[in-house]
Amino acid sequence: MSSNKEFESLALPLLDPLYNFACWLSGDADEAKDLVQESFAKALKAFGSFRPGTNFRAWMFRILRNTFLTSRTGLERRNTSQEDEEGFEDAVVSAETPELALIRRADTELVRNAIAQLSPIFQEVVLLADIEEMKYQEVAEALGIPIGTVMSRLARGRKQIRAHIVATLRTTS
């Protein structure tokens, strides 16, 4: 199989997930299209240096995210997000009493709003772990951060999503 064909068979199935991730990151459909196209071109060019046996999906998501971070919107978002991070343990142990009945009333729109209001560093971890269903190791590779950071950001992001859903439903009920 030629290298272009091999790349195509690995990369094309990722088109929808990459576009979805790009839309969430940039918040703009046109910009997301440009990001995906640029990432595919970069990845195809660098495919010769990709080592078989390593995680291709994490590699593609990493290229897309790096492309985004160097874009104008990416730089703006990075400069405006300076959240403090608490530990994984803090984020989990301080969880409140489960409010399953309330959470079950959440509709898709409310959950989307909850994802959208997350700050970038938590949003990208939630998108990869919960929406792309990546393992912690894969998320760590895609974002270039340690697994411990993936765990604490994921716990914190989910906590914020839960808080947003519960607070919105409480005020409307």
Place this chain on the structure above:
Amino acid sequence: MNCEYRQKISLYADDELSPAEYQQVSEHLRSCDDCSAALLELVEIKKYLRIAGNRFTAPPDLRAAVQKTLHTPEPRSVFWKWGLATAFALALVVTAFIFRAQPREDTLVAELVDQHITTLSSSNPVDVVSTERHVVKPWFAGKLPFTFNPPELTGTSYKMLGGKLIYAHQTPGAELLCQAGAHRVSIFIFQAAGKEDRRPKMGRNLSFTVSDWTEGGLKFYLVTDASADEASHLTSLFWDANKS
């Protein structure tokens, strides 16, 4: 809610526990209402996120544009015209390789020291928990494109704690965790770039003792906060076990 298992609930829901831990948490869930409720809630949130988060599908024009990028043939080169450019590029690559080889090795060691620190601070330091090398070694079968021999540590001052799969510089490898007195030692194993063996070399990074060697087509790195003597002894046990 202050159950000691509370922290493991997310790992359980994310399928990130070893089989032994999974079993342990499953048993605990049967008797702990708080943890069961927290798990149920997390599973529901994950389900909602998956549904709501998969929101955008690539439009046909993007798919067409990407396919066009993939099918654009590479321009045919005219040998005589590009001969000089190729020679120049080759010279650049060789120069770049000479200058980059050392820093790349340094960044890998730094990454492995970070990985060792992350392992020490993790509540799940390893994915296969066993003091038995006959349990630890087969766990990696099918997960790595190579195999290795953990040494027999029974009767020595060291103890095997387990291992896990890691990635460094986008390459898969094994991390074995050992106990050396009050200290812990990570041994990282990757496929080597060359076939030639190289005896262990000791160094330091962020005050950690680091030794590395190449043996039988495998590259080994040992990282620990134990003394250089301890590191050297454990290094020789690994060296002997992997002699071809």
